Amino acid sequence: MGPGDLKQALSWLPIDEAEELLVGFDTADDAAVYKFNENTALLQTVDFFPPIVDSPYLFGQVAAANALSDIYAMGGKPLTALNLAAFPCSLGLDHLGEILQGGRDKVREAGAVIVGGHTIQDNEPKYGLAVTGVVPLDKVVTNSNAQPGDILVLTKPLGMGILASALKRGLVSEEDIMPAIKSATTLNKAAAEAMIEVGVNACTDVTGFGLLGHLFVIVNASGVKAKVEVEKIPIWDRTVEIAKSGIVPGGARDNRAFLGDSVVFLADSPVPLEILFDPQTSGGLLISVPEEKGEALLANLEARGVNTRVVIGKIEEGPPGLIEVV
Numbered sequence: 596m597g598p599g600d601l602k603q604a605l606s607w608l609p610i611d612e613a614e615e616l617l618v619g620f621d622t623a624d625d626a627a628v629y630k631f632n633e634n635t636a637l638l639q640t641v642d643f644f645p646p647i648v649d650s651p652y653l654f655g656q657v658a659a660a661n662a663l664s665d666i667y668a669m670g671g672k673p674l675t676a677l678n679l680a681a682f683p684c685s686l687g688l689d690h691l692g693e694i695l696q697g698g699r700d701k702v703r704e705a706g707a708v709i710v711g712g713h714t715i716q717d718n719e720p721k722y723g724l725a726v727t728g729v730v731p732l733d734k735v736v737t738n739s740n741a742q743p744g745d746i747l748v749l750t751k752p753l754g755m756g757i758l759a760s761a762l763k764r765g766l767v768s769e770e771d772i773m774p775a776i777k778s779a780t781t782l783n784k785a786a787a788e789a790m791i792e793v794g795v796n797a798c799t800d801v802t803g804f805g806l807l808g809h810l811f812v813i814v815n816a817s818g819v820k821a822k823v824e825v826e827k828i829p830i831w832d833r834t835v836e837i838a839k840s841g842i843v844p845g846g847a848r849d850n851r852a853f854l855g856d857s858v859v860f861l862a863d864s865p866v867p868l869e870i871l872f873d874p875q876t877s878g879g880l881l882i883s884v885p886e887e888k889g890e891a892l893l894a895n896l897e898a899r900g901v902n903t904r905v906v907i908g909k910i911e912e913g914p915p916g917l918i919e920v921v
């Protein structure tokens with residue numbers, strides 16, 4: 596669901612306060628944070644969606660990596676996961692088995708364990724996980740503490756939504772876009788470990804609201820503005836040409852419409868702007884780190900094998916929630 600529709604739907608839901616609830620749904624953070632004891636907070640998150648690739652095993656991996664990512668974005672460690680699956684039995688149960696196998700393999704790689712789940716019949720397959728994790732209370736990384744002077748680091752290229760649209764229309768094959776698919780199956784675990792070790796001010800993962808949608812959540816919640824340099828943003832091969840031909844997911848347009856005047860373009864962009872709003876599945880971490888720690892973070896990401904680690908902009912004092920694109 597797009598950010599505008601979601602906001603309207605949630606406006607009907609009263610915000611329940613509890614002393615132990617440190618981060619609830621009102622700040623649109625990646626996972627809920629619930630104080631469990633004096634040292635530890637529980638993290639809870641859930642994500643599921645229809646296939647974005649053809650191969651069921653790869654889809655299971657992407658969906659699980661995406662769901663686990665919200666735990667990593669909070670600086671946490673996943674412990675347990677529950678499968679959520681909707682499936683038309685006409686598709687063949689071995690197909691469902693491969694999806695679940697893909698999910699299971701990613702959960703194991705994350706050092707967590709699948710402890711159960713729930714499956715329903717549905718015309719369109721859907722798969723994902725509800726994940727529970729933990730984080731030391733003093734190490735929680737929220738989306739609301741970005742500070743003027745921070746630099747913004749992104750750990751995966753953009754364009755997965757546009758490539759998946761082209762795949763659905765048969766304009767590219769799975770093989771053509773395999774680097775992007777492999778990246779979507781890659782856990783944000785190593786990136787999160789680097790971030791935790793260095794110590795950062797704020798983080799989120801880039802998913803359905805696109806790069807600028809998720810950056811907006813950070814700057815809005817933190818009461819600051821951001822400046823983004825389009826030329827620095829890493830983008831998957833073929834994405835620009837496909838976006839130029841008009842193949843763009845509806846979600847990219849919804850995301851752009853929702854942000855409206857919050858995003859100001861100060862210069863002509865060398866790439867189609869829809870890419871900056873393109874809904875990502877299992878996208879990278881977007882990290883706000885003090886400038887003096889930037890080099891240490893980039894070196895630590897490299898040492899842990901994180902292929903993409905790009906400074907795409909910075910945080911400045913200014914109207915809360917404003918994003919300037921240059």
Ligand code: CO
Nearest residue numbers: 625665800802
């Ligand atoms: Co998230």
Ligand code: CO
Nearest residue numbers: 625641642665
């Ligand atoms: Co999520």
Ligand code: CO
Nearest residue numbers: 712713714715
């Ligand atoms: Co059940």
